[in-house]
Amino acid sequence: MKQRYGTPLGPTWFLGRAAYRRFMAREATAFAMAVFLVYLLLWLRSLGQGYTAYGQMIELAKHPISVFVHGLIFGAVLYHSATWFNLTPKIMPMYVAEEKVPDFWAAIIMGYLPCVAVTTVVLWAVLRSAG
Amino acid sequence: MTFKKSNEAFWWSLFSAGGVLSAMFLPAFVVISGYVLPNQSSADPGRAPYEHIHGIVSWWPVRVLLFGVIAFTFFHVAHRIRHVVNDLGWRHHTAPLSLVCYGGAFAGAGTAAWLLLTLPSVAQ
Amino acid sequence: MPDTTITLDVFRFQPDGGGHARRSTDGPTFKAYRVPYHEHWVVLDALNWIKDELDGTLSYRWSCRMGVCGSCGMMVNGVPKLTCAAFLKDYYPGTIRVEPLTYFAVERDLIVDMDGFLGKLKSVKPWLIRENEKPVDEGEYLQSPNELASFKQYSMCINCLLCYAACPVVGAEEDFIGPAALAIAQRYNLDSRDQGAAERADALSADEGAWGCTFVGECSEVCPKNVDPAGAIQRVKVDNVKDWYRKLLMPWGHR
Numbered sequence: 326m327k328q329r330y331g332t333p334l335g336p337t338w339f340l341g342r343a344a345y346r347r348f349m350a351r352e353a354t355a356f357a358m359a360v361f362l363v364y365l366l367l368w369l370r371s372l373g374q375g376y377t378a379y380g381q382m383i384e385l386a387k388h389p390i391s392v393f394v395h396g397l398i399f400g401a402v403l404y405h406s407a408t409w410f411n412l413t414p415k416i417m418p419m420y421v422a423e424e425k426v427p428d429f430w431a432a433i434i435m436g437y438l439p440c441v442a443v444t445t446v447v448l449w450a451v452l453r454s455a456g
Numbered sequence: 457m458t459f460k461k462s463n464e465a466f467w468w469s470l471f472s473a474g475g476v477l478s479a480m481f482l483p484a485f486v487v488i489s490g491y492v493l494p495n496q497s498s499a500d501p502g503r504a505p506y507e508h509i510h511g512i513v514s515w516w517p518v519r520v521l522l523f524g525v526i527a528f529t530f531f532h533v534a535h536r537i538r539h540v541v542n543d544l545g546w547r548h549h550t551a552p553l554s555l556v557c558y559g560g561a562f563a564g565a566g567t568a569a570w571l572l573l574t575l576p577s578v579a580q
Numbered sequence: 581m582p583d584t585t586i587t588l589d590v591f592r593f594q595p596d597g598g599g600h601a602r603r604s605t606d607g608p609t610f611k612a613y614r615v616p617y618h619e620h621w622v623v624l625d626a627l628n629w630i631k632d633e634l635d636g637t638l639s640y641r642w643s644c645r646m647g648v649c650g651s652c653g654m655m656v657n658g659v660p661k662l663t664c665a666a667f668l669k670d671y672y673p674g675t676i677r678v679e680p681l682t683y684f685a686v687e688r689d690l691i692v693d694m695d696g697f698l699g700k701l702k703s704v705k706p707w708l709i710r711e712n713e714k715p716v717d718e719g720e721y722l723q724s725p726n727e728l729a730s731f732k733q734y735s736m737c738i739n740c741l742l743c744y745a746a747c748p749v750v751g752a753e754e755d756f757i758g759p760a761a762l763a764i765a766q767r768y769n770l771d772s773r774d775q776g777a778a779e780r781a782d783a784l785s786a787d788e789g790a791w792g793c794t795f796v797g798e799c800s801e802v803c804p805k806n807v808d809p810a811g812a813i814q815r816v817k818v819d820n821v822k823d824w825y826r827k828l829l830m831p832w833g834h835r
Contacts, residue, residue, distance in 0.1 A: 327693065330608075331682030334751045336545045341658070345748065348796045352543070355536035358478060361486060362530055362564060368489060369522075369571040372513060376506050386494040395490025402486050406479040412795070415811035416818060423726050440480050447484040450512055451492055459786035465824035468791070468817060539794050547752060 351408045357401030360394070410436025467535050467558070474532025477525045485525075511578045519572045527565035534561035584617040586672055588626055590638065591679040593686050608686070610677070611635075617672060623663040624652050627678070627690075640690035647804055650738030653745070654690050655679040660742035660802045681745035697741060700757045703783050704765035709776025721773040734767035734812050736805040743799035743809050749792050756792040757783060759799035759809035766812040769819070781823065790816040 339345040371382035385391060414431035426434070496505045512518055534557040541553055593608040613634055615626045624642055631638045642652040645664045652663045657677050668676070684692035714721075743759035744750045750758050765784055769777045783789050793813045800810040 327685035329683050329751075329754070330680055330686050330692070332751050334545075334748060338748055338751070339543075342798070344798045344801060345796065348794075348798075349540070349543075352536050352540045352794075355533045355540065358482065358529060359533045359537065361482070361489075362526060362533065365485070365489065365526060366564065366567050366571060369513070369568070369575070372510055373571060373575045376503055379506050379510075383494055386489065392490065392494075395486060399483070399486045399490065402478070402482040405475075406483055409475050409479040412797075412814075415808070416814040418811075418815075425729075436479070440483065443480045444484040444487075447481070448487070448492070451488050451509065459782045459788060462785060462787045462789075462791050463824075464787065464791035465785065465817070465821045469821045469825070472821075543748070543752070543794060 350404065354401040354405040354408075357398045358405065361398045361402070406436075406440060410440070467531070470528060470531035470561075471535035472532075474528035474530070474535075478529040478532055481525045482529070507578065514575050514577050519575065523565075523568055523572050526568040530561040530564035530568075531558070534558050585614045586617040586626070586668055587675045588613050588615060588623070588630065589675050589677045590627075590630070590690070591677075591686075592638075592689055593680075594637065594639075594688055612675075617668060619667075619669045621668045623654070623656055623661070623666040623668065623676060623678060626668060626676075627663065638690075639688045648738065650740030653681055653740040653742045655682060655745060660745035662740060662742070662804050665804060681741055683745060683747070683751045684741070692741070694741070696754075697739075697744065697758070697761070701739070701761045701764065704757065704761050704780050705776060706761070706764045706768060708768065708771065708774050709779055710773075711775050723772050727772040730772075731767045731770035734763045734770070734807055734809075737764055737767075737807045737809075738805060740804065742802045742804065743807075746798040746802040748796060748798075749794060753788070753792055755788045757789050759793075759813065760807075762790055762793070762816060763807055763809035763812035766816050769816075777819075781820075784816050785820045785823070790814075790820060793817075 339349040368382055371378040386395075410432045411428075413435050414426075414428040417435075419426040419431035419435060493505070493509065513522065538550075538553055538557040542550065546553060589610045589612050591608055592611050613626075613630045615629050615634075618625075624645060627638065627640055628642075631640075640652070640654070642664065643649040644651075647662055647665050650662070653660060654663050655661075655678070656663065656666045657671065658679075660681055663678070678690065680686045680690045680692045684694070684696070687693050737760050739760060741760065747756075747759055749756050762784065765780050768774045769780060769784075785791070790813050793810070795810060795814060797810045800808045803809065
């Protein structure tokens with residue numbers, strides 16, 4: 326087998342080009358989301374255990390480290406959402422009356438707008454009265 | 457060229473479902489868990505914030521929704537992590553890698569199901 | 581020689597010696613050439629000038645000089661480009677590094693071995709497949725403008741291989757069918773005249789097919805014809821998922 330030029334790729338191959346770094350950042354959001362999922366399970370458990378356990382969980386959430394980690398996770402989640410919405414029209418092109426909707430608008434209609442609606446409803450439900 | 461059958465379609469469909477659900481819901485969830493809830497109970501140390509959130513989460517449609525978001529997001533995350541590790545060079549003997557990733561997702565989804573099923577309802 | 585010049589750092593590799601007394605076991609080297617700088621020159625013009633004026637042993641492929649033939653793809657400062665469309669003025673006054681397309685075996689200097697790609701292309705059967713070919717006297721297979729539009733973008737591929745040189749999966753997995761061939765397969769699957777999707781399915785749904793792709797997306801960025809192979813491959817995945825569940829739910833039905 327002839328050696329191919331530029332191979333093998335080392336584990337840092339993605340550092341070489343901006344597009345590759347963006348790709349790796351996009352994929353790495355999964356790690357932040359994994360941390361959040363585990364946190365969410367712990368939070369759910371405390372909710373089921375009652376007022377005292379839940380209170381301890383919230384005390385934990387007030388810790389500066391938790392606030393900082395939540396900030397990082399929020400950034401990662403937003404990056405995931407944005408990249409996901411931007412790529413959706415490429416995977417499922419949107420057609421209206423057999424005319425292809427431009428990707429820019431398709432991303433807004435299929436991604437950003439529903440996300441804003443969902444966020445509004447969820448925040449409204451949680452902030453309502455108890456705020 | 458001969459090709460081997462792949463079951464990647466199945467994992468990818470879970471990955472995609474999780475990708476959509478997490479992209480829609482997680483921004484709100486993170487804001488609530490990282491900002492809204494901690495600040496709410498500091499302003500009002502009584503039981504009201506707990507009972508309010510408990511009331512929302514224990515409502516059955518919300519339990520189902522939360523399970524969907526959490527379970528599919530687990531598979532989304534597992535699939536991505538598997539491929540990131542793949543892309544960083546682990547390209548041979550990948551069975552243990554898949555086992556850890558998807559096994560973790562099954563464990564996470566199962567835990568979510570159990571927690572949401574056993575969550576006590578609000579006493580009327 | 582005009583007053584202004586620009587330097588090209590050109591990859592050289594001549595396995596047979598090529599007058600350079602080099603052996604195939606020698607690693608590649610770079611040779612710097614100073615060429616006249618003209619605003620309207622492209623990298624290919626500079627290479628032609630080198631071959632005519634400085635070093636006749638320099639080997640590279642080119643033909644049309646207008647972005648149609650797809651022969652002159654090379655790495656220009658690390659990015660896959662058609663050298664007929666890479667203007668010197670975009671790099672001036674810096675040095676321009678010219679290399680063969682990455683992830684291909686090098687035959688000689690800037691010429692890469694395309695055989696692997698051609699085999700992959702053939703494996704997806706990139707031609708119209710009919711269950712029953714109708715006789716010529718029954719006329720053409722008619723197609724509406726919308727039916728044409730549904731695949732036209734993917735039919736613009738000129739097999740220049742820039743997308744392969746941009747794809748890290750191609751670099752990591754030698755057997756990955758790759759962006760262009762997968763996009764061309766999808767072009768035929770979307771063609772209303774074609775009935776061959778089932779025959780292409782084995783290749784497309786394999787790990788070496790669409791599932792090898794992790795959607796880095798750089799193939800679509802470097803494509804000189806806006807084919808968007810990355811988008812095409814994701815659509816292959818969606819079609820494959822539908823097939824997978826259809827088979828799961830209705831194992832008795834054929835595809």
